Amino acid sequence: MGGYKAPPAAYLRVSTLRQGMSGLGLDAQRKAIETLLDGQSYKEFIEIESGKKSKRPELEKAIDYCRKHKAKLVIAKLDRLARNVHFISGLMETGVDFLAVDMPNADRFMLHVYAAMAEEEGRRISERTKAALAAAKERGVELGRNGKVLAIKNRKEAELFAQAIAMSFDRLGITQDMNLQSIARVLNEGGIKTRKDGIWYKTSVARLLDRV
Structure with a gap:
């Protein structure tokens, strides 16, 4: 990584708040980056959101940092940035030099090809999911009209409850580096009940974070 001034x-990214809180996915990315850098210090930027979104504030901060300090952007895997060729092209146009740990010697052409392959895989996953849902519907796995309305109502209430609980995280001292069991303990000690007025377990915390 010689030749750079800083x-x-x-850049590390996970798709859900639950992954960010539990550390799932981040540790593997961090280890891959540290192996490549071989003890060299680095500035970390962590993004928690879906890869389908084009707006990523932490990535923008990382790019601004690289521009300002003439530094390189390092990621663990190319698809951590996006399964989208247009997005990768836009990143290249920023002028920031970046590399993926799993493809350290890839040139611009290879990065485009790899991004295209990742995008195609994302499309196929979406198609397989739709096909599975259609097959389930044909087998009669379908809620009635009233059941659908009730399911939507319950899901909305669960999401609102999860958001309300999440707003108390700072007050309770809940941080991203805490695991599910620790979060459950803090919620229980803080007198916070589950939506069904019960106590918190790892599984109930996981469901809560999935809805935030």
Whole structure:
């Protein structure tokens, strides 16, 4: 990583708040980056959101940092940035030099090809999911009209409850580096009940974070 004036920017991304809170996915990405850098210091940027979204504030901060300090952007895997060729092209146009740990010697052409392959895989996953849902519907796995309305109502209430609980995280001292069991303990000690007026377990915390 010689020739750069500042430590590289390490960009890590997970798709859900639950993954960010539990550390799932982040540790593997961080280890891959640290192996490549071989003890070199770096500035870390962590994004928690879906890869389908084009707006990523932490990535923008990482790019600004690289521009300002003439540093390189390092990621663990190319598809951590996006399964979208247009997005990768836009990143290249920023002028920031970046590399993926799993393809450290890839040139611009290879990065385009790899991004296209990742995008195609994402499309196929979506098609397989739709096909599975259609097959389930044909087998009669379908809620009645009243059942659908009730399911939507319950889901909305669960989401609103989860958002309300999440707003108390700062007050309770709940942080991203805490695991599910620790979060459950803090919620229980803080007198916070589940939506069904019960106590918190790892599984109920996981469901809560999935809805935030």
